[in-house]
Structures are given as structure tokens and as C-alpha cells.
Amino acid sequence: MEDHVRDTSSQPNHGSETERNEPVRSRWTPKPEQILILESIFNSGMVNPPKNETVRIRKLLEKFGSVSDANVFYWFQNRRSRSRRRQRQIQADLAVEQQQTQTSSTGGAIQCENTTSNSVGFAPNSVCSPMCSASCSLVGNENYDNLFSFSGGHPGLQDIEQNLSSFCPAETSNLQHQSGLITVFINGVPTEIPRG
Amino acid sequence: MEDHVRDTSSQPNHGSETERNEPVRSRWTPKPEQILILESIFNSGMVNPPKNETVRIRKLLEKFGSVSDANVFYWFQNRRSRSRRRQRQIQADLAVEQQQTQTSSTGGAIQCENTTSNSVGFAPNSVCSPMCSASCSLVGNENYDNLFSFSGGHPGLQDIEQNLSSFCPAETSNLQHQSGLITVFINGVPTEIPRG
DNA sequence: CTAGTATGAATGAAAG
DNA sequence: CTTTCATTCATACTAG
Numbered sequence: 001m002e003d004h005v006r007d008t009s010s011q012p013n014h015g016s017e018t019e020r021n022e023p024v025r026s027r028w029t030p031k032p033e034q035i036l037i038l039e040s041i042f043n044s045g046m047v048n049p050p051k052n053e054t055v056r057i058r059k060l061l062e063k064f065g066s067v068s069d070a071n072v073f074y075w076f077q078n079r080r081s082r083s084r085r086r087q088r089q090i091q092a093d094l095a096v097e098q099q100q101t102q103t104s105s106t107g108g109a110i111q112c113e114n115t116t117s118n119s120v121g122f123a124p125n126s127v128c129s130p131m132c133s134a135s136c137s138l139v140g141n142e143n144y145d146n147l148f149s150f151s152g153g154h155p156g157l158q159d160i161e162q163n164l165s166s167f168c169p170a171e172t173s174n175l176q177h178q179s180g181l182i183t184v185f186i187n188g189v190p191t192e193i194p195r196g
Numbered sequence: 197m198e199d200h201v202r203d204t205s206s207q208p209n210h211g212s213e214t215e216r217n218e219p220v221r222s223r224w225t226p227k228p229e230q231i232l233i234l235e236s237i238f239n240s241g242m243v244n245p246p247k248n249e250t251v252r253i254r255k256l257l258e259k260f261g262s263v264s265d266a267n268v269f270y271w272f273q274n275r276r277s278r279s280r281r282r283q284r285q286i287q288a289d290l291a292v293e294q295q296q297t298q299t300s301s302t303g304g305a306i307q308c309e310n311t312t313s314n315s316v317g318f319a320p321n322s323v324c325s326p327m328c329s330a331s332c333s334l335v336g337n338e339n340y341d342n343l344f345s346f347s348g349g350h351p352g353l354q355d356i357e358q359n360l361s362s363f364c365p366a367e368t369s370n371l372q373h374q375s376g377l378i379t380v381f382i383n384g385v386p387t388e389i390p391r392g
Numbered sequence: 393c394t395a396g397t398a399t400g401a402a403t404g405a406a407a408g
Numbered sequence: 409c410t411t412t413c414a415t416t417c418a419t420a421c422t423a424g
Contacts, residue, residue, distance in 0.1 A: 027399090027420080048412085078400070080412090081413070081415090082399085084413085223405070223415070224405090225404085267405090270404060271403095393424105397422080400418085400420090401419095404416095406411100406414095
């Protein structure tokens with residue numbers, strides 16, 4: 001809003017795009033690999049990375065394309081917000097459904113809102129994704145600077161998928177949506193996580 | 197906190213919107229004219245108007261649409277906060293850029309936003325606006341109750357633009373971002389301004 | 393091409 | 409003041 005004339009300077013102006021075609025975008029369009037990383041971090045429990053972590057994440061993402069701290073910040077902010085909203089919506093739907101069950105035997109068929117998978121191929125919102133069986137985290141390695149390190153100059157999705165084998169899209173059973181702080185270890189790095 | 201927001205029955209409501217279409221909004225949406233005024237005040241140096249000034253500003257803004265003191269208060273609070281953040285981000289980017297200059301002869305092209313490959317600045321707006329040539333203030337008239345007075349019942353942007361000729365969107369060269377108080381004269385009215 | 397949706401970005405409001 | 413939340417706007421992408 002605010003009748004902004006964002007055209008002029010909002011140009012992400014990627015000086016040198018060595019990635020795929022870059023027809024000068026007006027806003028950041030995360031690469032599939034970047035989304036994978038972001039999702040994995042988010043689902044690992046770090047839903048609200050502090051400033052310094054944001055910087056690290058950005059640097060990680062930069063292996064796959066231009067990103068700014070702001071982009072990362074916005075991504076997590078939006079991710080949290082929409083995750084929360086979906087959760088709320090589901091709750092509301094459930095409530096309605098329970099009421100309706102009395103009149104129309106719809107049966108508690110909790111559908112998966114948003115089935116249209118994004119470019120990566122996994123459910124972007126993963127609200128009805130299969131539960132994570134166990135710990136669901138990236139714990140167990142070093143910091144993810146190395147976790148996502150690759151052989152050389154041209155990292156590919158393959159490498160990531162290897163490292164992301166523990167990726168767990170369990171939205172409804174996620175653990176860190178509240179406040180209060182618990183410390184979890186992400187790749188051996190103690191990280192403060194908001195909790196209820 | 198800050199009981200600025202208290203009742204006053206100035207609910208962000210919008211019971212009677214005589215302005216343009218008002219599809220029942222849940223929050224205040226400042227009109228372009230109002231933004232102009234707010235920006236001009238902010239850029240004139242009054243980045244943190246005291247309570248009484250806030251009231252005056254609100255009354256001024258009301259010529260163009262429903263506003264509450266709380267709205268004005270929040271606006272300045274957010275403006276200060278985000279102005280700061282942008283500043284910080286720019287500084288960080290500059291630092292990075294300077295470092296990179298040593299290895300990759302990017303040539304310290306300090307453009308509006310950071311120009312190097314990526315890490316888009318946090319400030320898509322107004323950061324690289326043209327500098328204010330001179331004093332950049334509204335000083336010189338009466339109080340702005342009259343400064344922004346108009347012919348009659350239907351004030352237009354025209355009138356404002358006349359009075360706002362000194363509007364100065366210079367983010368980086370702004371003068372009052374700190375605390376401590378100095379008194380400046382805005383339109384002949386002594387006003388307390390936080391300063392460093 | 394248009395309509396609808398997913399989502400990056402912006403910002404008013406509020407919490408901490 | 410800083411950070412977060414909720415809402416809204418703008419745009420990339422998609423289906424038809």
C-alpha cells in the first residue's frame with residue numbers, strides 16, 4: 001500500500017547472475033534448493049532464527065542465488081505467520097466440522113489444504129504431511145555451514161537431499177510455535193528456540 | 197506499553213467514513229496526503245513528537261481522514277524503528293562491501309542500495325532518495341495548524357505540496373535518531389526533539 | 393489472455 | 409526502543 005513507487009530502487013539488481021535466467025525480478029524468487037534449506041531449518045525447529053543465525057542462513061542460501069538478510073528475515077516471518085494461520089484455520093475447520101457432524105455425517109475428513117506443490121515437489125505447507133516419526137531434526141552434524149558443503153563450485157540439489165534426509169514436514173505436530181526459550185542443538189550448535 | 201494507545205474512544209474504527217470508499221478496514225490506512233505530512237514532519241527533524249505535538253499532528257491529519265492519536269504515535273514509532281534498522285543494514289552492507297573491495301575489485305560503488313551481487317538492502321524505499329539540498333525543515337511559518345490550512349472544505353494535495361516544498365527524504369543523512377532532547381523551532385513553535 | 397493462488401514485501405498494531 | 413504479530417499489497421506463477 002502506501003502508493004509506493006517501488007520500481008526505482010527495489011531492483012534487486014543482481015549484478016551477476018550465474019544461475020538460471022534472471023530477467024530482472026522485482027522481488028526475490030527463492031530457488032528450489034533455497035526453499036529446501038529454509039524449510040528444513042524451519043522444520044528442524046528453528047522457526048525464528050536470531051539475527052546472527054539469519055546471516056549464516058543467508059550465506060548458506062547464497063550458494064544457490066542472490067539473497068539478502070531481509071529476504072531471509074521476511075521468509076521466516078511469513079512462514080511463521082502463515083503456519084500459524086493455517087493452524088488456526090484448521091482448528092476452526094475442525095470445530096465447524098464437529099458441529100456439522102451432528103447434522104451431516106461428513107466424517108472428519110481433514111483435507112490437505114493447499115495441495116499444489118511448489119517447484120520443489122514437497123508439500124509447501126505440509127499441514128497434513130505424515131508425522132515425523134522421531135526427533136525430526138538436523139542434529140548430529142556440525143554447523144550447517146558444513147552440513148551443506150559441497151564438492152566444489154557447482155552444488156546441486158542432490159547434495160542437499162542427502163543432507164536433508166531427516167527433513168520432516170510435520171506442521172501440526174511442530175514443537176516450537178510459542179514463546180519462552182528452550183535451547184536445542186542444531187548441528188551441535190546450541191540454539192535458542194521459542195517454546196510454550 | 198505506552199498508554200498512548202489508550203481508549204480516547206478514538207478507536208481505529210471508522211464508523212463514518214466520508215472520504216473515499218471505506219470497505220471497513222481493520223486498521224488505519226493513511227491517505228497519501230497524510231503520509232506526506234507525516235514524512236515531512238519526520239524529515240523536518242521531529243522524529244519523536246511529544247504527546248501534545250502528537251495531538252496537534254493528529255488534528256492536522258484529520259483533515260484528510262480519520263486518525264487517532266494512537267495511529268500517529270505508532271506511525272512515528274514504526275518510522276523511527278524501521279529507519280534505524282535500514283540504517284543499520286546499510287552500514288552492515290557497506291562494511292561488507294568495503295571488505296570485499298580488498299579482494300574482489302568491485303570498486304566501492306556505493307550506490308543507493310548495496311550494489312554488490314546480492315544482499316539486497318533492507319530498505320526498498322526512500323533510502324536513496326535525493327538529498328535535501330539545504331536546511332530541510334518546515335521552519336519559517338507559523339505553527340502547522342496554519343501551515344497546512346486550506347481554502348475551505350476540500351483540501352487537496354496541491355495545497356500540501358506547496359507547503360511541503362522542503363520535504364526531504366534523506367534517510368542516511370538524518371539528524372535526529374538518538375535520544376536526549378534538544379529544542380528546535382518548528383514553525384516558530386519550540387519543540388523538543390530527541391538528539392544524540 | 394484472464395482469473396486464481398502462493399508468497400515476497402510492507403506496515404499498522406502491539407508485545408516485550 | 410526492539411521484536412513480533414496480523415493484515416494487506418504486489419507480483420510470480422499456474423490453470424483454464
